[in-house]
Amino acid sequence: MKHITINGDRLWQSLMTMAKIGATEKGGxxxxxxxxxxxxxxDLFVQWCEEAGCTVTVDQVGNIFARRPGRHNDLPPIxxxxxxxxxxxxxxxxGVFGVLAGLEVLRTLQDHNVETKAPVEVSVWTNEEGxxxxxxxxxxxxxxxxxxxxxxxAKTDIDGKLFGEELKRIGYAGELPARQRPIGAFFEAHIxxxxxxxxxxxxxxxxxxxxxxRWYDVTITGRESHAGTTPMPLRHDAxxxxxxxxxxxxxxxxxxxxxxxxxxxFLQVHPNSRNTIPGQVTMSVDLRHPDDTILSKMDRExxxxxxxxxxxxxxxxxxEPIWYxxxxxxxxxxxxxxxxxxxTHGYSHMDIFAGAGHDACYIADFAPASMIFIPCENGIxxxxxxxxxxxxxxxxxxxxxxxxxxxxxx
Amino acid sequence: MKHITINGDRLWQSLMTMAKIGATEKGGxxxxxxxxxxxxxxDLFVQWCEEAGCTVTVDQVGNIFARRPGRHNDLPPIxxxxxxxxxxxxxxxxGVFGVLAGLEVLRTLQDHNVETKAPVEVSVWTNEEGxxxxxxxxxxxxxxxxxxxxxxxAKTDIDGKLFGEELKRIGYAGELPARQRPIGAFFEAHIxxxxxxxxxxxxxxxxxxxxxxRWYDVTITGRESHAGTTPMPLRHDAxxxxxxxxxxxxxxxxxxxxxxxxxxxFLQVHPNSRNTIPGQVTMSVDLRHPDDTILSKMDRExxxxxxxxxxxxxxxxxxEPIWYxxxxxxxxxxxxxxxxxxxTHGYSHMDIFAGAGHDACYIADFAPASMIFIPCENGIxxxxxxxxxxxxxxxxxxxxxxxxxxxxxx
Numbered sequence: 001m002k003h004i005t006i007n008g009d010r011l012w013q014s015l016m017t018m019a020k021i022g023a024t025e026k027g028g029x030x031x032x033x034x035x036x037x038x039x040x041x042x043d044l045f046v047q048w049c050e051e052a053g054c055t056v057t058v059d060q061v062g063n064i065f066a067r068r069p070g071r072h073n074d075l076p077p078i079x080x081x082x083x084x085x086x087x088x089x090x091x092x093x094x095g096v097f098g099v100l101a102g103l104e105v106l107r108t109l110q111d112h113n114v115e116t117k118a119p120v121e122v123s124v125w126t127n128e129e130g131x132x133x134x135x136x137x138x139x140x141x142x143x144x145x146x147x148x149x150x151x152x153x154a155k156t157d158i159d160g161k162l163f164g165e166e167l168k169r170i171g172y173a174g175e176l177p178a179r180q181r182p183i184g185a186f187f188e189a190h191i192x193x194x195x196x197x198x199x200x201x202x203x204x205x206x207x208x209x210x211x212x213x214r215w216y217d218v219t220i221t222g223r224e225s226h227a228g229t230t231p232m233p234l235r236h237d238a239x240x241x242x243x244x245x246x247x248x249x250x251x252x253x254x255x256x257x258x259x260x261x262x263x264x265x266f267l268q269v270h271p272n273s274r275n276t277i278p279g280q281v282t283m284s285v286d287l288r289h290p291d292d293t294i295l296s297k298m299d300r301e302x303x304x305x306x307x308x309x310x311x312x313x314x315x316x317x318x319x320e321p322i323w324y325x326x327x328x329x330x331x332x333x334x335x336x337x338x339x340x341x342x343x344t345h346g347y348s349h350m351d352i353f354a355g356a357g358h359d360a361c362y363i364a365d366f367a368p369a370s371m372i373f374i375p376c377e378n379g380i381x382x383x384x385x386x387x388x389x390x391x392x393x394x395x396x397x398x399x400x401x402x403x404x405x406x407x408x409x410x
Numbered sequence: 411m412k413h414i415t416i417n418g419d420r421l422w423q424s425l426m427t428m429a430k431i432g433a434t435e436k437g438g439x440x441x442x443x444x445x446x447x448x449x450x451x452x453d454l455f456v457q458w459c460e461e462a463g464c465t466v467t468v469d470q471v472g473n474i475f476a477r478r479p480g481r482h483n484d485l486p487p488i489x490x491x492x493x494x495x496x497x498x499x500x501x502x503x504x505g506v507f508g509v510l511a512g513l514e515v516l517r518t519l520q521d522h523n524v525e526t527k528a529p530v531e532v533s534v535w536t537n538e539e540g541x542x543x544x545x546x547x548x549x550x551x552x553x554x555x556x557x558x559x560x561x562x563x564a565k566t567d568i569d570g571k572l573f574g575e576e577l578k579r580i581g582y583a584g585e586l587p588a589r590q591r592p593i594g595a596f597f598e599a600h601i602x603x604x605x606x607x608x609x610x611x612x613x614x615x616x617x618x619x620x621x622x623x624r625w626y627d628v629t630i631t632g633r634e635s636h637a638g639t640t641p642m643p644l645r646h647d648a649x650x651x652x653x654x655x656x657x658x659x660x661x662x663x664x665x666x667x668x669x670x671x672x673x674x675x676f677l678q679v680h681p682n683s684r685n686t687i688p689g690q691v692t693m694s695v696d697l698r699h700p701d702d703t704i705l706s707k708m709d710r711e712x713x714x715x716x717x718x719x720x721x722x723x724x725x726x727x728x729x730e731p732i733w734y735x736x737x738x739x740x741x742x743x744x745x746x747x748x749x750x751x752x753x754t755h756g757y758s759h760m761d762i763f764a765g766a767g768h769d770a771c772y773i774a775d776f777a778p779a780s781m782i783f784i785p786c787e788n789g790i791x792x793x794x795x796x797x798x799x800x801x802x803x804x805x806x807x808x809x810x811x812x813x814x815x816x817x818x819x820x
Contacts, residue, residue, distance in 0.1 A: 088683055089634055089689070131685070131686070136685065194640065223793070225789070225791065226791045227675055228696070229603040230604065230671070239677060242656075246650060246652075260642070261640070265682070267679050268682075271499040273541040274675045286638070355639030356638040356639050382636040382637070382683070383633070
């Protein structure tokens with residue numbers, strides 16, 4: 001079939017329109033999952049899909065599927081998609097690009113009256129970010145069977161609000177069973193969120209692997225007492241202990257280079273008063289590595305440190321692993337379709353691994369999947385200044401179009 | 411005059427009644443300054459004082475004065491007092507004991523129809539704790555001239571609420587000018603909040619000194635980015651930098667023993683999301699020492715560390731000294747009156763210094779002052795489990811009565 005291309009201006013305009021929902025002063029987005037803003041973004045996406053002639057269904061965990069029929073609608077769909085929720089101080093492209101690139105593919109097929117052999121679907125996955133409700137990637141995780149629907153509906157945010165209640169409240173608790181179903185191929189277009197494509201001056205990242213991750217909740221319990229009258233040797237300072245752990249997480253990552261990451265992104269102090277020695281600290285730990293052997297080694301190093309910390313600083317330390325996923329190997333068929341797409345359009349490209357968790361990593365559990373990366377400025381994301389070039393956005397979407405067409409007509 | 415004693419049951423009952431206002435599940439109190447609970451506590455105190463035949467006045471910063479006339483009301487009053495506000499997870503005795511011990515002295519003088527030569531006053535000082543509005547000891551600080559009324563009324567809490575507005579809201583923005591006036595002697599009875607009296611098995615601490623303090627606000631600015639895709643060497647992690655500073659504050663205190671204290675009690679992370687590298691951390695630092703030379707050395711050590719931190723971890727560090735007061739030397743006359751009071755009642759006693767800041771330390775700027783300490787269980791305060799023995803409470807109040815009578819009739 002002839003080699004068509006997407007409408008770059010339309011894609012860019014859609015991105016900028018969507019970015020107004022939850023727009024922050026610094027040019028980013030704060031659109032936390034299952035909030036009124038998330039509902040507004042979902043409603044706009046659904047409206048756009050229906051205007052593009054698609055049928056929209058929603059499953060029990062709030063995932064949205066916009067379907068464009070093919071010649072053989074009994075064939076498993078060729079699917080793309082990502083997420084519309086953002087970090088508290090997130091950007092305009094993380095997730096949203098993958099969703100609206102999918103929409104642009106649908107619109108382009110419409111423009112050119114292309115009839116595919118298999119049906120084509122664009123999906124929006126619920127709570128990919130995991131910042132309001134942990135863990136991340138809940139929507140794709142439930143469908144893949146990584147989590148049960150029940151456990152996810154019962155999750156609470158920091159104010160104690162229930163995931164299930166919030167999902168109903170915004171009107172996205174759907175009927176469709178949230179479970180595995182046949183998918184012919186799944187592609188997720190996404191900004192790299194890292195520095196490699198930019199450094200190598202490549203337009204397209206052909207993603208062949210997803211990095212492994214381990215998430216933990218840590219509770220350090222000491223004893224509150226007066227900051228001026230409690231001699232140093234008699235203290236049970238939960239924050240002083242937390243500081244040692246933060247430094248250790250950094251050390252574990254630095255001693256397992258290249259590629260190891262270790263982060264404490266969340267920390268709360270109780271009672272958090274300047275002249276009271278902190279009695280309790282709750283914090284998160286995030287360890288990542290593309291090689292599972294090294295990730296397990298990092299996990300052991302963290303556990304050993306937490307076992308020895310109490311003796312050193314007179315506190316109790318509770319280390320709770322809350323999430324693990326092993327490195328993901330993507331499908332050769334899909335990886336080749338992406339590489340071929342880049343060649344078709346003459347874009348420079350390189351193989352790369354995904355440093356972040358992505359819905360595609362869970363879909364890969366039960367369907368052939370891979371990802372398409374484009375560069376983002378200085379590799380920065382999860383930040384209001386996150387930025388990507390229109391040219392790269394358009395390139396990524398053209399590669400997605402080609403890869404989906406190749407799979408949809410195979 | 412004959413040697414009278416206070417009514418211990420009445421004092422204990424008053425303490426327990428006051429403790430119900432803002433009572434916490436764990437048996438402590440959360441009665442933050444200028445809240446509805448603070449108003450409730452103030453109203454009860456005023457009612458009790460009026461029932462004890464006192465005239466009550468309130469000054470422009472919300473300090474309350476309950477006056478019992480003497481034979482010569484042109485003489486400067488003999489005053490006692492402390493505070494009714496507590497830490498977020500404070501106890502039943504810190505501050506409240508000093509206020510209600512003063513009330514019990516008034517009631518006892520009433521019971522025995524004692525007419526003193528000089529008038530006697532009991533004071534409640536606004537925002538001693540400094541946890542809702544920093545710095546601490548605002549009420550006594552304004553009267554002493556350490557702060558201007560204007561700067562204090564303009565202070566804001568973490569929600570941006572104005573001190574001046576909140577003071578009006580609870581109805582304690584009084585008429586009396588908040589400035590120095592003649593005071594014959596000032597005594598503050600207080601729990602030690604430290605381990606020394608208990609360790610030495612002494613009932614009364616004759617307080618001869620107040621420890622020096624330096625408070626700082628620190629803002630560490632890094633750069634938010636994705637926890638999974640930002641290689642360790644490219645990070646600007648504000649929390650990793652904060653952890654180094656927390657450890658250093660501890661190190662500064664430990665290397666300046668005995669008596670040095672260093673605490674980070676308050677810390678907030680932004681954006682505080684588990685998979686985003688923290689872009690900013692705001693935190694407090696509290697350094698204390700009874701010897702000003704050593705306190706200045708600690709201050710220099712902190713400043714030098716903060717100057718070198720950015721180079722080490724790619725962040726900006728803003729260290730802002732927000733409060734300093736030099737060690738306080740209390741009045742010989744008052745110290746002797748307290749020691750003599752302990753002897754009169756046959757209580758074991760020792761000289762001791764105040765580790766915490768107290769209103770008496772500011773009153774000492776312009777009037778003869780000292781303090782009376784009693785033991786508290788395990789030296790713990792600023793904690794809901796803060797506890798003191800009724801016997802010690804009563805002993806401290808009897809010493810206060812004797813010391814005030816000695817000064818009031820001198």
